[in-house]
Amino acid sequence: MAERRGSGLQILPHGFKSRLHLHTLTVKTFKATLAIDIGATKIAIAIADQDLRFIHRRTILISDSPDLTRDFHREILGIVSNSSFEVLGIGIASAGPIDRATGVISPVNIPTWRDFNLITFVQEILPGVPVSFLQDAVAVAYAEKRIGAGVDFQHMLGMVVSTGVGGGLILNDEIFHGELGNAGFFGHHSIDFNGAPCRCGRLGCVESISSGPSMVSFAQASGWSGPTNFESLSESARSGDVLALAAIERGTHGLAVGILNTLAILDISAVVIGGGVSFAGEIFWKPLRQHLRNEYTHMTLAREPIVVPAKLEKDAGLLGAALSAKTQ
Numbered sequence: 001m002a003e004r005r006g007s008g009l010q011i012l013p014h015g016f017k018s019r020l021h022l023h024t025l026t027v028k029t030f031k032a033t034l035a036i037d038i039g040a041t042k043i044a045i046a047i048a049d050q051d052l053r054f055i056h057r058r059t060i061l062i063s064d065s066p067d068l069t070r071d072f073h074r075e076i077l078g079i080v081s082n083s084s085f086e087v088l089g090i091g092i093a094s095a096g097p098i099d100r101a102t103g104v105i106s107p108v109n110i111p112t113w114r115d116f117n118l119i120t121f122v123q124e125i126l127p128g129v130p131v132s133f134l135q136d137a138v139a140v141a142y143a144e145k146r147i148g149a150g151v152d153f154q155h156m157l158g159m160v161v162s163t164g165v166g167g168g169l170i171l172n173d174e175i176f177h178g179e180l181g182n183a184g185f186f187g188h189h190s191i192d193f194n195g196a197p198c199r200c201g202r203l204g205c206v207e208s209i210s211s212g213p214s215m216v217s218f219a220q221a222s223g224w225s226g227p228t229n230f231e232s233l234s235e236s237a238r239s240g241d242v243l244a245l246a247a248i249e250r251g252t253h254g255l256a257v258g259i260l261n262t263l264a265i266l267d268i269s270a271v272v273i274g275g276g277v278s279f280a281g282e283i284f285w286k287p288l289r290q291h292l293r294n295e296y297t298h299m300t301l302a303r304e305p306i307v308v309p310a311k312l313e314k315d316a317g318l319l320g321a322a323l324s325a326k327t328q
């Protein structure tokens, strides 16, 4: 429909290209991807252009949202109602477990969403736009494979060690999703069947030993009195606190065991690790490498692991979501 601006020029229908009048027109100027990353603590929503630059973005803090479904709807609508771009694809990364075939998610860390149909929800806002849907740690692994620390690895385990512990698998240069989309659900494989209960209900999951909050809880239970966050624990460990050091030792040992289990099962050797805990630096990496070496000496059928830090840091999930949509 035609409309008028102060210049008096007629606004042309979408798709019409006019170099002379472009600055006055409300045409959709670029083709875009809607990228959504549903994490343990927040939901990030962004518009990515074709060079993977995020042009518009919004964040919902899950703990601050009294009605997450309503807020999610409002923020998506708010961002896509901007008329300057055309959304050609949607990429969604979600905390697991997910079901890629049906679009249903039941994130361990978001109790209000059980059997929530994410694809139906998003397609009601943007009908007809194709949706790519993958687990959040899988999205991170994919982004690292395509444009990050994993570009040279044909096979790799990509991991996020943060509030939770997640993983995704790249096999033969492609995402390996598994039957439901949860392949590489690293944090919830058990490394101690006599261990403490995990949030998921099993005993001794890697996440219940090696996530940032798990290491902090272990330290506090053994008498460490610092604030409840991993930054404080790592700071305390750097200054030589034996209880903080012991908690990080235990957490990184759990990770090393889980990593070598995965590498042995798949007969692969490359691992890329990101997430807030991994950004703590040598206080995390030094004991992790030591435990990997110690555990590896007893393995006979696997190649020595190549474990490298992620390159993409905090936007890795969004980038993976956007990349997966672009390749449809």
Ligand SMILES: [Zn+2]
Binding pocket: 187, 188, 189, 198, 199, 200, 201, 202, 205, 207, 208
């Ligand atoms: Zn678990």
